[in-house]
Amino acid sequence: MRNDIAAAIAATAARLEPLLIDIRRDLHAHPELAFEEHRTAARVSAELGKLGIAHQNGVGRTGVVATIPGGRPGPTIVIRGDMDALPIEERTGLPFASQAPGRMHACGHDVHTATLLGVAGVLRDLAPELRGTVRLLFQPAEEILGGAAAMIEDGALDGADLALGFHNHPDMPAGQFATVRGATYAACDRFRLGLHGVSGHAAYPHTTVDPIVAAAALISALQSVVSREVGPLDPCVVTVGAIHGGTVHNIIPDNCELLGTVRTLRPEVRARAEAALRRHVAGIASAYRVEAAFDWLPGVPPTRNDEAVRAGTMRAVGAQLGDVAGEGEPSLGAEDFALIAERVPSCVLRIGSGAPGRDDHLHNSGYQPDETCIALGAQALARAAVELLAG
Ligand code: NI
Numbered sequence: 001m002r003n004d005i006a007a008a009i010a011a012t013a014a015r016l017e018p019l020l021i022d023i024r025r026d027l028h029a030h031p032e033l034a035f036e037e038h039r040t041a042a043r044v045s046a047e048l049g050k051l052g053i054a055h056q057n058g059v060g061r062t063g064v065v066a067t068i069p070g071g072r073p074g075p076t077i078v079i080r081g082d083m084d085a086l087p088i089e090e091r092t093g094l095p096f097a098s099q100a101p102g103r104m105h106a107c108g109h110d111v112h113t114a115t116l117l118g119v120a121g122v123l124r125d126l127a128p129e130l131r132g133t134v135r136l137l138f139q140p141a142e143e144i145l146g147g148a149a150a151m152i153e154d155g156a157l158d159g160a161d162l163a164l165g166f167h168n169h170p171d172m173p174a175g176q177f178a179t180v181r182g183a184t185y186a187a188c189d190r191f192r193l194g195l196h197g198v199s200g201h202a203a204y205p206h207t208t209v210d211p212i213v214a215a216a217a218l219i220s221a222l223q224s225v226v227s228r229e230v231g232p233l234d235p236c237v238v239t240v241g242a243i244h245g246g247t248v249h250n251i252i253p254d255n256c257e258l259l260g261t262v263r264t265l266r267p268e269v270r271a272r273a274e275a276a277l278r279r280h281v282a283g284i285a286s287a288y289r290v291e292a293a294f295d296w297l298p299g300v301p302p303t304r305n306d307e308a309v310r311a312g313t314m315r316a317v318g319a320q321l322g323d324v325a326g327e328g329e330p331s332l333g334a335e336d337f338a339l340i341a342e343r344v345p346s347c348v349l350r351i352g353s354g355a356p357g358r359d360d361h362l363h364n365s366g367y368q369p370d371e372t373c374i375a376l377g378a379q380a381l382a383r384a385a386v387e388l389l390a391g
Pocket of ligand 1: 107108109142167
């Protein structure tokens with residue numbers, strides 16, 4: 001019985017593979033940014049239509065939700081794949097390179113969309129034997145961490161019992177898979193800090209209140225939040241990514257603005273970092289006599305894998321593809337799948353996408369994933385859905 005399922009999934013995935021690669025290349029040539037995935041969603045809808053799978057367009061603005069009811073009653077599993085591209089100029093030189101200037105599928109969400117369509121094709125064929133319901137979320141706007149919230153608001157998680165997410169990982173060869181125990185991706189919060197002083201001539205600094213010197217002191221001091229307030233085994237990143245202040249060499253300006261991000265894996269550390277930032281801002285503003293306006297802009301929480309779902313996913317991937325899945329390290333990148341994992345027990349499957357002889361990185365203008373990861377990922381996710389629904 002088990003062997004039959006493995007063979008059936010492998011056969012359907014093999015039959016679909018040329019189509020999935022064709023879809024991926026079509027999406028790659030026509031990348032669309034967050035909440036602009038109209039052409040992408042239309043292609044997804046067309047392919048689901050060809051498979052005879054019921055689906056709803058316009059969920060979470062440009063998202064698509066497909067439903068595959070099994071032959072027997074049971075729980076509902078959500079599988080989510082994201083569809084949006086990045087504002088990057090492509091430099092791969094591939095024949096199917098981006099035709100949209102300044103836009104590229106550099107995070108492999110074209111691969112994700114094709115993979116999820118592969119899952120749809122495989123599970124449609126297995127539907128009569130399936131216990132429960134599979135719901136596929138083709139999500140927009142992951143790169144701005146906005147699409148998951150929009151889909152949830154439109155009811156895409158209503159009645160869901162568990163969920164699977166996935167991401168391609170070029171640091172692992174295609175054919176390899178990994179999951180992480182506990183937090184797999186980080187919380188991502190942002191901050192904006194306005195420092196307001198008193199402008200004046202650079203030659204008479206004592207007649208001014210200099211927000212640039214205050215900003216410099218603060219930028220250095222913020223690193224002590226990481227090194228002296230958070231445990232060394234607890235990941236935390238504080239990055240000031242932008243500083244805006246001043247116009248010319250001989251004027252001390254009135255204002256200086258800092259923009260930054262904080263990444264953490266645990267809620268306690270996240271709260272501690274925010275409190276420490278506020279304290280440093282208040283203390284340094286006072287010491288340097290500037291007024292400070294600090295905005296903490298909460299983003300997504302850490303993405304946490306449920307241990308039971310993770311273990312079930314690992315067993316299923318092993319049963320389908322053999323000894324190809326290992327344990328991965330947490331990443332301080334962020335994922336808005338976190339909002340799904342926060343609501344239903346979930347697991348993110350990392351799908352190796354590294355091509356032989358290449359050293360690729362996500363968000364790089366030359367990224368070329370190994371396309372064999374698409375059909376393999378579809379097999380792994382489909383089998384995981386079958387086994388997790390069977391319980
Ligand atoms: Ni991504």
